[in-house]
Amino acid sequence: MIMVEVLRNPPACSASTYLSNRQASSHHCSIRRDFGIHFQCIGCSSVSYCWNLRFKPHFSKIHVGRVVALAERSRCDTRPGSGEQRIQETFLMCKSVEIDNSFLKPNAVASLGFDLFCEGERVSENYPQQILPPWSSLPDQELEDQNHAESDSRNPAKINDEAENEMYYLEERNEEILSKRILKLSRTNKVRSALALHRSMVSSGLLPNSHACNSLISSLLRSGKLDVAMEIFQLVKSREIITGHTYxxxxxxxxxxxxxxxxxxxxxxxKKDNKTEACLDTLVYSTMIAIFSKENNWVQAERMWRGLQKSGHVGTLVTYRILVCTFVRCGQNELALDAYHEMIQNGLTPSDDAMEAIIGACTREGKWDIALNILQSFLYSNMKPSLTACNALINSLGKASQVELAFNVYGLVKALGHTPDAYTWNALLGALNRANQHDEALLLFEHIRKEHGSILNLHIYNTCLMSCKKLGLWDRAMQLLWEMEASGFHVSITSYNLVIAACESARKPKIALQVYDHMVLKNKLPDIFTQMSLIRGCIWGSLWNEMEEILNVAPNGSVYNAAIQGLCLRRKTDLARKLYTRMREIGLKPDGKTRALMLQSLPKRN
Known part of the structure; x- marks a missing residue:
């Protein structure tokens, strides 16, 4: 018979193992049957404990033994042949512990470390290893080396699997109390203990409530254990306690x-299951909308939105915010407006980003009146519109030539404490240009340059050059061009084209050619707009040689058509026919107007 005694030696309990003489030849575990090993803890508290010990014999097969720790003055007697057992105390706790006996030898002393578990919550006690030296002739250091060698050889994956499959002996049988414990463990990210308690309840025929299961699933997902969370999800669904939060x-x-x-x-x-379809509430639909919004899949997002409407549920503020922002981001401005109107009908107040997005959608659709109403609703709700939203509204009003309203919004920007930026000023300049108030645009530009010179950029200069082009102020345009180059701006082809167009409007073709030569020196290749403006200027200035040089730079059908049509208007039919012949020879196709003019220029027969 094998006997084990636990002697209290604070702060740990040690286990001594010894054999009777008649069993000295078979001191390892039997492979045929399980056997009991009895512990007596001297001096422990009056509470009794119970552990399950797993022994690893040389045969690589695990046998389970029952280990009992009794309080002081309690005892457990087993007499061979008598069949009598007497245990005075009730076992309150249970824990599975692995003990490797591959190094056990006759009359050797082994140490035992264990953890305490109290009603599903784990309290770890790290006991130092104690080696008692009563009757063993084996040196302590050799035994410790064998313990460490065996511990290092264990498979970590197997340990993790056993930890995940761990279950507790439950003295408490109240489902509500145990559910609250799962909830508490999950909230503190004690995933292993919460999962073990959940499995112990399920194996005992107890059912945690949906709140505890949702908290456990959330804790598992935070720990990256999606597979285990899916197992809990399937279990919750099969027990019909699933909720929309779970989904x-x-x-x-x-x-x-x-x-x-x-x-x-x-x-x-x-959706296909009648039992789970009732769980698909607004939260679930909003989650699906957010999933597709992340991928900019507005088609599926709209489909989920229509499904939400059909199910009779009403979206939340978050739902409509995601819908509006997604539709605006994907260019579906009409859908964004529909979602916004539905949100207002449901009595919801849109957030700042949703309002800014819908203002942007209105400006792109040219619905400045709706955008203005949305801005007013901002103010009525004691909300402060952002500078971006105000700039978008100013730009929309400017495109509609609503100059007075645009400057009213500009006054609102200053009243709200915002500092106008380059976009604000450029939108105001654009509004004046579209209203054909080019002189006022130039005056505003002078004000900007004096008061806010640090915010001048290429876009503001180009807007001002547009005013110079409309007014034919070629000298002012030239001055602005030199100023841009002196300030270190990366002058684009557009800027040079505007200056050349201003020279064309002022009938200054030679100045336009000078700007063109300067542009080429700056390694700026002319585009079709540059060529057509120069061609028109050369025709009106009778610069035929310069015209042909420009035509030979980059032959283009549109440029040739413009040149031929201009020559016909100037009654230079011979030169026009010459260009038409060259145009057909190099493979360029004349348009209908060019062919009609050439037919008219043919000599009449008598």
Whole structure:
């Protein structure tokens, strides 16, 4: 018979193992049957404990033995042949512990470390190893080396699997109390203990409530254990305690890990089941909309939105915010406006970013009146519109030639404490240009240069050059061009084209050619707008040689058509026919107007 005694030696309990003489030849575990090993803890508290010890024999097969720790003055007697056992105390706790006996030798002393578990919550006690030297002839250091060697050889994967499959002996049988413990463990990210307690309840026929299961699933997802969370999800679904929150957690995690298609399949499967379809509330639909919004898949987002409407649920502020921002980002401005109007009808106040997005959608659709109403609703709700929203509205009003309203919004920008930026000033300049108030635009530019010279950029200069082009102020345009180059701006082809167009409007073709030569020196290749403006200027200035040089730079059908049509208007039919012949020879196709003019220029027969 094998006997084990636990002697208290604070702060740990040690286990001594010894054999009777008649069993000295077979001191390892039997492979045929399990056997009991009895512990007596001297001086422990009056509470009794119970552990399950797993022994690893040389045969690589695990046998389970029952280990009992009794309080002081308690005892457990087993007499061979008598069949009598007497245990005075009740066992309150249970824990599975592995003991490797591959190094056990006759009359050797082994040490035992253990952890205490109290009603599902783990309290770890790290006991130092104690080696008692009563009757063993084996040196302590040799035994410790064997212990460490065996411990290092254990498979970590196997340890993790055993930890995940761990279960507790439950003295408490109240489902509500145990559910609260799972909830507490999950909230503190004690995933292993919470999972073990959940499995212990399920194996004992107890059912945690949905709140505890959702908290456990959330804790598992935070720990990256999606597979285990899916197991809990399937269990909750089979027990019919699943909620919309459960689906929301799983759908979001599945979409992040396996893609939106997998999440969509889970959602569609839930819709087909009458029992789970009732769980698909606003939260679940909002989660699916957010999943597709992340991928800019506005088609599926709209489909989920229509499904939400059909199910009779009302979207939340977050739902409509995601819809509006997604539709605006994907260029679906009409859908964005529909979602905004539905949000207002449901009595919801849109957030700042949703309002800015819908103002942007209105400006792109040219619906400045709706955008202005939205801005007013901002103010009525004691909300402060951002500078971006105000700039977008000013730009929209400017495109509609609503100069007075645009400057009213500019006054609102200053009243709100915002500092006008380059976009604000450029939008105001553009509004004046579209209203054909070019002189006022130039005056405003002078004000900007004097008061806010640091914010001048290429766009503001180009807007001012547009005013010079409309007014034919070629000298002012030239001055601005030199100023831009002196300031270190990267002058674009557009800027040079505007200056050349201003020279064309002022009938200064030679100045335009000088700007063209300067542009070429700056390694700026002319585009079709540059060539056509120069061609028109050369025709009106009768610069035929310069015209042909420009035509030979980069032959283009549109440029040749413009040249031929201009020559016909100047009654230079001979030169026009010459250019028409060359145009056909190099493979360029004349347009209908060019062919009609050439037919008219043919000599009449008598």
């Amino acid at each position: 929301s957690l799983i759908l979001k995690a599945v979409a992040n890990a396996w893609g939106s298609d997998k999440a969509l399949s889970i959602f569609e499967e839930a």
